Amino acid sequence: MEKKILLAEKQPQLGSALRKALGMTPADVAFEVRDARLQGRGGAGFPAGIKWVLAGGASGDQKYVVCNADEGEPGTFKDRVLIEKYADRLIEGMAIGGYAISSDKGFIYLRAEYPYLIPVIEKAAEALRNANLLGRNILGSGFNFDVEIRMGAGAYVCGEETALLESMEGRRGEPRNKPPFPVNAGYLNKPTIVNNVETFCAVPHIILNGSEWFIGLGEGGDSGTKLFSISGDVEKPGVYELAMGSTIGELLDLAGAKDVQAVQVGGASGRTIKKSESARILSFRDLPPGGSVIVFNSSRNMLEVLENFMEFFVHESCGQCTPCREGNRHLLGVVNALIEGDVCCRECLTDYFTLADVMKSTSKCGFGQTSANCFVDIISNFTNIPADCTCEDCSCGGGDQ
């Protein structure tokens, strides 16, 4: 069900949430966010409040707040809209986060393709500073907090929070081993919370209205609302805000999707479902909603769609760990072979499904752990490759033998 909170015409007065938070203890602010069960809006769904509580309790004289604005998932453009319209709310959310974990420094890691948002953010920050909602001694509370923009350099994997931190520190954007987690050893090895743009934007609403209210926005036990950027074969592409826990069908109806063959939820690394599954819900319990929903109508060749996505993964893998670096190109290779008609049967794909499974279970970060999702989903549900071999002398193996 469409429910506008973040995108509502009328927004609460700027700074009112921050003012309220400054009247609470930092720990209570973190608890409020935790109790609201605000799950990370970037797509991984990790409870933001738990990060805040852990970082708040971590020992360290310097802590950092990092906003992940490296919105790079194909088909996602919700954070761009939020920054365009509500950069001030975003910064207010970050300041509340800073207060909750006792940090005086925030960074917005901005996607390389969004340079035109720099003045937007800077203007918002300047206005907040002028209103004493940012900078030194905010609202006379003694709390200091300011933000700075750090530009990405075009690597998709830098949306992964530890790769993002590496990039911020001036190194190759490669995911770190965990533990330690950023809440203990993040930017410059100091306790750091890394949250998505949308996550921070939800925070002022939670502080003003309370965690109970936020939970009540969701459906079926889910919490809050969620933004979806819907694109592809729909009449009204754009960003929609729905209650968390809404069904795919509701969203498709809003956007005017017709003749649907497949819907990809959560971007290239998300899940690809059939029209018949439109009763499934947008929730971390079912289809993890990053922000992207791409609709394909029946005219689309799903193998070509898959090829496109696999090319993307091969291009964007950081190349650090073996399964992702090497695995993706073999998956792409066999998709190419399928398109060329060089694969006769599912039997010949066994090794590739094993590979997909190994990539999922052994890759270092979420990239490699999910990049085979679309391969598995599309091959399983949108192709009609014979199950058994029809050739007399089957030796294709999907490769070159």
Added chain:
Amino acid sequence: MPNVTIRIDGKDCIAREGSTINEACTEAGINIPVLCYHPRLKIAGNCRVCCVEVEGCRTLMPACVTPITPNMVVLTSSPRVLQARKTIVDLLLAAHNCDCLVCDAAGACELQKMAYNLGLDRRSRAFYMCDDDLPEVDCSSPVLQYDPSKCIQCTRCIRACGEIQGKGIIQAIHRSFEVKMAAGIHQWSDSRCDGCGECIQICPTGALSEKVSSGVREWEAQKVRTSCAYCGVGCQLDMWVKDGRLVKVDGADVVPNYGSTCVKGRFGHDFVNSEERLKTPMVRRNGVLVDATWEEAIALIAGKFESIRKEHGPDAVAGLASARVSNEENYLFQKMMRAGLGTNNVDHCARLCHASTVAGLAAAFGSGAMTNSIAELEHASCILVTGSNTTETHPVIATVIRRAVREHGAKLIVVDPRRIDLVDNATLWLRQTNGSDVAWMNGMMNVIVNENLLNREFISERTEGFEDLMKIIEQFTPERVEQISSIPADKLREAARIYASSESSSIIYSMGITQHITGTDNVLSVANLAMLTGQIGRPSTGVNPLRGQNNVQGACDVGALPNVYPGYQQVAAAPVQEKFEKAWGRPLSPKPGLTLVEIVNGLESGKVKGLIIMGENPMVSDPNLNHVEKALVSAEFLVVMDIFMTETAAMADVLLPAASFAEKEGTFTNTERRVILLREVLPPPGQAKPDWQIICDLSTALGYPMSYRNAAEIMDEIASVTPIYGGIHHDRLKGDGLQWPCPDSSHPGTVFLHKDKFSRGRGLFHPVDFIPPDEVPDDEYPFILSTGRILYHYHTGSMSRRVNALNEFSPGGYAEIHPADAARLGLVDGGIVRITTRRGEIETTVRATEIVEEGSIFVPFHFVEAAANRLTNDALDPKAKIPEFKVAACRLAKVDKK
């Protein structure tokens, strides 16, 4: 760390809390295959070969990274784990140029072993790459090559270069499957890679390998562990031998180098295979050196020395022992000189490097050697490096210093007139005027006293002479020091504060301190500074002179010095004389002998007639070469023992071919007082013999018979007369060696000196006033000339200049000149400059660089064709008789190329 119980493959195991699954498994005797993991490196967790199943985890977990938790349940070889492992190695093989038939790494390759263990033959593999285009191999480095087609992106080389060597030259470039390792913008040779080869040794495959293939696989070679023949670090090396030739060198993973080497250690030992090795004794007939038999040569020497002795007395003969040969050989050499020939005229090139250390530290502390150990440096909170270009002269110690800074946050203070490599890692760089060392150290002490940073408890309990010191240092205010040394007063203050107030501060110094007419004063100042702050007698502190040559410490220890017997026992002390007369069975001279420069002067004046030189090359190494040349020409009889026809050997009347370090047994003593074994790796070429056997033959012919079965027996004799070596015997040295003092056979050796009291009892402060260098620039000679060593060559180049790779890195001599000076004089980089001092002149290549300050130049001394020592000043430190190599006044002139 407390222990916790975890369950591995159905068995309960006890593991240390905080360890990783891999460590716990290793402890439980379960082998987890790894590729990117290496015990010397930080964990990368990249290859994912070690992934195991952990109950409750959605994904498999990399065993190398994942810490254990109590009651964790781990499966290391479940079907899921085995499938993943097989798939991952399959992927690596698919991307790998499996050229095992012709790959140098075959047999040692970890990927090959893993494929073998998993049974991944062509039939059982799932993935292949139909990529026939092999990428280009980067062969631009003089010593190594990188083949991307064999690289598995494990990043061990990156981490080894950064974490172990502290250089950070190798980086990953590109992404996805195009990731490869790179050094330099376009190719390896564009980088600052100095060729240490740490990356080769740590590479699990054949991706990084020796540029010149050894042609020998691991299983074909015999490996012998021995000590490096180059600097005083004493790196342990595993030498590969096949068919009587040295084919390859690896760093041994033991103290003090733990697998590391420098470029010379790994790639610089080819000289032992050289065709130019001396193989036959030679005697001069009608002015020409001709082959002779050993019997002829020995008889000739014995006869000649005997007649000189008869005619002119025993002090008309002299001997130069060697910092390159073993302890046993130096011991026998000085014993032959003293007991066989009856003179104390024995010295060696330690005179030219650390004579002032031996004199200064003996006076201040009671013993003149590095107080602490190399490994301790890594954990010092402050390291002050002065007068040591450690990166070039003691490369493996430089790695320890860089690790202290990069990995453990130590503060590094560099005090050096040149912008040496370590400045890159320094918290503070003080650029003093050459020869102003006493001034800046007094200035630091002035600050320490005035800011009350001195260690009063240490001073009152452990030292004496503090009041006298105060009188001098009061005069050295930072402002006055700034005028003398040109070190800004505030920087000096900051350095003083860091040094004095750090938990543990260690001073490293070398020739920049010792090679001055005030060398002993400089050393005394270093000692004053350490005692004033109590930065001595504890781990990771101390006064640490780095000894230059492989066995310069040992040659001094076993008495190759004119004033002391083995173990620094005074020649002039009657009870000592008595002891040695008893031990050696001959009357001994109580008169201290001549020092090296005095011997050279004695030759010229006719006081010294006969000279025997064992493995030294004064014709390149000594100051004021024109003078040395005259002196050697005027020698009545000159004997040289060497492995090559050096400049000095060419002047000999008798030339004896010696075995190299790789062809004999014995011991060296490294800079940290560690006595380490030398093993016979190869047989000597031709008729060459180990020096100790030559000395035995010679001494016997001289009427003082010597006979030993082996080097171990000689060491037993050394132990019997040398208290600090009392417990040192070859059979005790097989592991890590032993650090002296080691008084008896049950003593474990001494890691650091002066723990509860100084060797002399109380440490003695010596008030030292500032004296300017012997030569200061003037209108006629307006530049300051300083000399020294570089990484790629060693001493007079007799070994290193016979190694192709080293010559490729550094083909010839040069002079570092500041670009502004060069421009003023019309000199261009790569052009020729004539350098003239009051003693001589040379022509060499200009290297315009800001490493040197305006008004100063630097010339390395290895290159005979542009021998720096034709220029250097032989003015001596009055106490230690060390010449002032580090300061001479010179003038420069452009030479037009012919």
